[in-house]
Amino acid sequence: MKTRCKRFLERLGHFQAMLLLTVMFVIFLTPYALLLRLFGQGKLPPGEWQKVVEQQAELSRLRRTF
Amino acid sequence: MNVLGISAFYHDSAAALLVDGHPVAAAQEERFSRIKNDASFPEQACAFCLQHAGITSADLDAVVFYDKPLVKFERILHTFLNRAPRGLNMFRQAMPAWLKQKLWIPRMLHQQLPGATEYLYSSHHFSHAASAFYPSPFTSAAILTVDGVGEWSTCSYGVGCDDAFELHKELHFPHSLGLLYSSFTAYLGFRINEGEYKVMGLAPYGEPKYLDLIFDQLVDRHADSSFALNRKYFGYLDQLSMTSPSFHALFGGPPRQPEATLEQRHMDLAASIQKATEILMLDLANEVHRQTGEENLCLAGGVALNCVANGRLLREGPFKRIWIQPAAGDAGGSLGAAFIGHLALGGQLPHKDGDDLMSAALLGPDFNDTEIIQALDAANLDYTQMETPTLLNTVAAELAGGGVVGWYQGRMEFGPRALGNRSILADSRQTDMQHTLNQKIKFREGFRPFAPVVLEELATEFFDLDVPSPYMLLVSQVAEQQKLPVTDSGTGLAMLDTPRSTIPAVTHVDNSARVQTVNDRQNPLFTQLLKTFEQQTGCPVLVNTSFNIKDEPIVCTPQDAVECFLKSGIDALAIGPFWIKECGEL
Numbered sequence: 092m093k094t095r096c097k098r099f100l101e102r103l104g105h106f107q108a109m110l111l112l113t114v115m116f117v118i119f120l121t122p123y124a125l126l127l128r129l130f131g132q133g134k135l136p137p138g139e140w141q142k143v144v145e146q147q148a149e150l151s152r153l154r155r156t157f
Numbered sequence: 158m159n160v161l162g163i164s165a166f167y168h169d170s171a172a173a174l175l176v177d178g179h180p181v182a183a184a185q186e187e188r189f190s191r192i193k194n195d196a197s198f199p200e201q202a203c204a205f206c207l208q209h210a211g212i213t214s215a216d217l218d219a220v221v222f223y224d225k226p227l228v229k230f231e232r233i234l235h236t237f238l239n240r241a242p243r244g245l246n247m248f249r250q251a252m253p254a255w256l257k258q259k260l261w262i263p264r265m266l267h268q269q270l271p272g273a274t275e276y277l278y279s280s281h282h283f284s285h286a287a288s289a290f291y292p293s294p295f296t297s298a299a300i301l302t303v304d305g306v307g308e309w310s311t312c313s314y315g316v317g318c319d320d321a322f323e324l325h326k327e328l329h330f331p332h333s334l335g336l337l338y339s340s341f342t343a344y345l346g347f348r349i350n351e352g353e354y355k356v357m358g359l360a361p362y363g364e365p366k367y368l369d370l371i372f373d374q375l376v377d378r379h380a381d382s383s384f385a386l387n388r389k390y391f392g393y394l395d396q397l398s399m400t401s402p403s404f405h406a407l408f409g410g411p412p413r414q415p416e417a418t419l420e421q422r423h424m425d426l427a428a429s430i431q432k433a434t435e436i437l438m439l440d441l442a443n444e445v446h447r448q449t450g451e452e453n454l455c456l457a458g459g460v461a462l463n464c465v466a467n468g469r470l471l472r473e474g475p476f477k478r479i480w481i482q483p484a485a486g487d488a489g490g491s492l493g494a495a496f497i498g499h500l501a502l503g504g505q506l507p508h509k510d511g512d513d514l515m516s517a518a519l520l521g522p523d524f525n526d527t528e529i530i531q532a533l534d535a536a537n538l539d540y541t542q543m544e545t546p547t548l549l550n551t552v553a554a555e556l557a558g559g560g561v562v563g564w565y566q567g568r569m570e571f572g573p574r575a576l577g578n579r580s581i582l583a584d585s586r587q588t589d590m591q592h593t594l595n596q597k598i599k600f601r602e603g604f605r606p607f608a609p610v611v612l613e614e615l616a617t618e619f620f621d622l623d624v625p626s627p628y629m630l631l632v633s634q635v636a637e638q639q640k641l642p643v644t645d646s647g648t649g650l651a652m653l654d655t656p657r658s659t660i661p662a663v664t665h666v667d668n669s670a671r672v673q674t675v676n677d678r679q680n681p682l683f684t685q686l687l688k689t690f691e692q693q694t695g696c697p698v699l700v701n702t703s704f705n706i707k708d709e710p711i712v713c714t715p716q717d718a719v720e721c722f723l724k725s726g727i728d729a730l731a732i733g734p735f736w737i738k739e740c741g742e743l
Contacts, residue, residue, distance in 0.1 A: 117245075135388075135394075136330070138379070138384055139383050139385070140381060141326065141328070142325070143313065147280055147497060150277070153279060154277060156278050157227035157228055
């Protein structure tokens with residue numbers, strides 16, 4: 092019984108998470124994406140060489156996660 | 158100075174430890190967890206590295222993660238924004254892992270490895286570049302990294318000199334040679350990040366009939382060797398598959414199901430993408446040479462494991478010397494990250510006296526005789542303890558008699574290849590050995606070739622290869638004097654039935670071989686075994702394949718070795734000084 096309850100709660104949690112992600116995608120992300128596109132933003136990079144701006148040897152850069 | 162590098166959460170997670178700039182321990186998590194290509198946090202690999210050096214995480218001067226998680230997350234969000242309203246399913250699949258785990262990597266590092274002085278984050282292609290240049294034998298070289306994707310970068314090049322390197326240019330997602338190859342891997346019914354070897358092995362059975370189509374429709378090559386992929390044909394931007402319906406229409410049908418029969422069309426597709434990859438790699442190497450003027454090239458990134466392309470780079474490319482990181486995939490990123498941390502903290506590189514710093518890639522765990530005996534006793538195996546010369550003679554005689562031997566000695570290899578410490582060995586002269594190994598020992602696809610290991614000093618007698626290949630990362634042709642006359646060997650898989658050389662078990666259908674050379678300096682015991690085999694048979698070439706069976710990682714512990722021995726049809730096992738002959742199958 093305990094296992095069944097646990098499995099049910101897991102599935103419920105999974106369903107809620109998926110629902111939340113769907114809402115996020117449809118309500119927030121998609122309109123924002125369409126707006127960006129309207130103003131010519133949000134494009135993916137072209138297939139051309141890009142200059143590497145940030146070298147990673149400095150400690151201050153290595154401390155950052157971004 | 159102790160610096161631990163970590164790669165995780167994409168595929169093939171690993172840890173690597175540098176002590177005063179020397180790689181002293183490195184291993185992939187899959188070897189401990191027994192989950193192939195395990196991407197989870199490399200807890201056991203970290204524990205092994207620390208234990209090997211006799212330190213705890215509090216003794217670490219730095220823990221260095223191999224990429225920048227937030228930049229990667231930015232790329233993923235950016236891609237969703239570009240593709241929305243498409244991509245909902247992919248969004249729902251990708252986000253939970255990011256929200257639960259990947260965004261909290263800093264916290265995880267602090268929890269798993271408490272007390273380190275610094276926690277640093279390199280970037281993906283810098284880690285690859287560092288893994289290629291710093292442990293290489295060169296003090297000056299061009300660097301080229303090519304893989305699927307890191308944060309944004311899919312390919313980069315630069316120059317390294319002494320204790321520093323700079324990356325100059327890079328190509329950005331979604332334009333990726335690695336993802337192009339993986340798309341074909343998936344289309345041909347193989348698992349990505351794992352089945353690429355199979356595509357490479359399948360290619361010689363086909364003709365590159367689709368090469369023009371690939372360059373006309375899929376890949377737009379530019380004069381400066383950069384290239385753009387036509388997104389219309391790829392699903393990896395917003396779908397749960399690598400290829401799109403347009404791709405399927407272009408190549409004449411839906412993707413092959415994993416267990417479906419391999420048809421000539423599949424072989425032709427494999428040949429085509431392999432040829433395209435070789436051409437693009439040669440283009441890239443030429444551009445890097447033009448831009449850097451260097452004579453040496455260091456390679457890393459998953460695409461650098463394509464040994465057929467590597468062989469062509471060596472023969473036809475502009476560089477005099479090439480060195481490829483043996484753990485060129487993401488696992489090797491941990492080593493590169495550790496080098497970056499070590500140098501950023503003021504450390505120096507060890508002196509390079511012509512050799513690389515990889516210790517023949519034998520950086521994994523080893524086990525003593527007591528531990529081996531425990532594993533053998535637990536399995537109720539009868540074993541004989543032998544002195545080294547007796548063991549070598551016994552193993553060589555077994556191999557010469559057509560037996561297949563599990564060879565488990567010393568430290569485990571770091572990287573995807575078994576290089577003579579966790580290997581299954583066989584006689585390369587046996588005509589049916591390729592079939593026996595595939596079907597009865599490793600239970601894998603019948604078309605897959607096996608690699609030779611040869612004494613370095615005799616390599617040129619057997620292969621058209623005039624440089625050492627200690628990491629089995631170069632493919633060359635079998636030497637002309639070893640080839641046998643072949644009139645008509647048929648097409649497709651029928652080509653397998655024709656012996657093509659004096660070493661047929663390691664000669665692929667196009668007369669190529671993925672060569673490993675060994676010498677006394679790098680692996681004395683394994684070299685002695687080859688010498689003993691040569692004394693007994695006159696042939697210094699053995700089949701060397703990894704000690705595992707299909708879908709399992711290479712064995713790590715004596716228990717793993719015994720288990721694999723019992724599950725497979727291996728005839729005998731040489732584990733440490735112990736010899737076990739024929740136990741029957743479970």
